[in-house]
Amino acid sequence: MTGRLDGKVALVTGAASGIGAAxxxxxxxxGAKVVAADIQDDKGQALIREIADKGGEAVYVRLDVAQEREWLGAVAEAVRRFGKLTTLINNAGIANTQGVEAETLAGFNRVVSVDQTAVWLGMKAAIPEMRKAGGGAIVNISSVFGIIGSPGFIAYHGAKGAVRLMTKAAALEYAKQGIRVNSIHPGIIDTPIIGDSKITREAVEQFKLATPLGRMGRPEEIAHGSLFLCSDEASFITGAELVIDGGWTAQ
Ligand SMILES: NC(=O)c1ccc[n+]([C@@H]2O[C@H](COP(=O)([O-])OP(=O)(O)OC[C@H]3O[C@@H](n4cnc5c(N)ncnc54)[C@H](O)[C@@H]3O)[C@@H](O)[C@H]2O)c1
Incomplete structure (x- = not known):
């Protein structure tokens, strides 16, 4: 296979489902060689078989993104299998639907550890290998909820807002080393996270109504944004935020 990511080796977190699988x-x-990382081993392995059947190159690694030691293992596996690491998609995430008073400290810390702290851990683990590779590209998957507020998602908003600014801070820190760092902000996308986070059917309908294009997005519509940002076509783009939300935040 040949393509816009020829020569790249990409580590994707939360790769077994939804936006990560896309x-x-x-x-x-x-054309990228892909390290697919998740905690859902069966789904991850099945995805790797699908990629192999289509002639692509990918491996699965188990990685709980909230665990620093597991990051070191995943990055080492990427280098062992494919010789280098050039690209990181910090995508793994969980959502919750608790407001300020209903949220618990444990619940808040759990969301922050997976959605925010893990994004920093991923950059910290991957950047040394990107430097060795002569440069790299990182995309951190935030959310429109990292840009605008809404009632009832206090920890998620905090974490996703932090991802937006950590992205810009890292972009500035590593610009001179040829490592580009950008964030993507999806609107409502049709993936299992919607059911898992107990977002009600009514809320999903409201999100759709708030979306000028009048529908949920598809996971591949987010992956195509990352495809551009991680390709050499985006060589002058760093510290940017790409909103992919059907027009939601343009209103
Ligand atoms: N679906 C949406 O509407 C939407 C909107 C904005 C942003 N996002 C963001 O997109 C990203 C992907 O979400 P999705 O919609 O594809 O959801 P999803 O639930 O389909 O996929 C999330 C994946 O992350 C994995 N994951 C969860 N905790 C993990 C951990 N500790 N370590 C490793 N992997 C872990 C899960 O196993 C799952 O495979 C998330 O960061 C989410 O916040 C989603």
Whole structure:
């Protein structure tokens, strides 16, 4: 296979489902070698078989993104299998639906550890290998909820807002080393996270109504944004935030 990511080796977190799985498919189809990382081993392995059947190159690694030691293992595995690491998609995430008073300290800390702290851990683990590779590209998956507020998602908003600014801070810190760092802000996308986070059917309908294009997005519509940002076509783009939300935040 040849494509816009020829020569790249990409580590994708939360790769077994939804937006992460779409990244694995789109990146492999465009010539990247992909390390798909998740905690859902069966789904991750099945995805790797699908990629191999289509002629792509991908491996699965188990990685709980909230555990620093597991990050070191995943990055080492990428280098062992494919010789280098050039690209990181910090995508793994969980949502909750608790407001300020209903949220618990444990619940808040859990969301922050997976959605925010893990994004920093991923950059910290991957950047030394990107430097060795002569440069790299990182995409941190935030949310429109990292830009605008809404009632009832206090920890998620905090974490996703932090990802937006950590992205800009890291972009400035590593610009001179040829490592580009950008964030993507999806609107409402049709993935299992919607059911898992107990967002009600009514809330989903409201999100759709708030979306000028009048529908939920598809996971590959987010992966195509990352495809561009991680390709050499985006060589002058760093510290940017790409909103992919059907027009939601343009209003
Ligand atoms: N779906 C949406 O509407 C939407 C909107 C904005 C942002 N996002 C963001 O997109 C990203 C992907 O979400 P999705 O919609 O594809 O959800 P999803 O639930 O389909 O996928 C999330 C994946 O992350 C994995 N994951 C969870 N905790 C993990 C951990 N500790 N370590 C490793 N992997 C872990 C899960 O196993 C799952 O495979 C998340 O960061 C989410 O916040 C989603």
């Amino acid at each position: 990244h694995v498919r789109v990146f492999a189809a465009n």
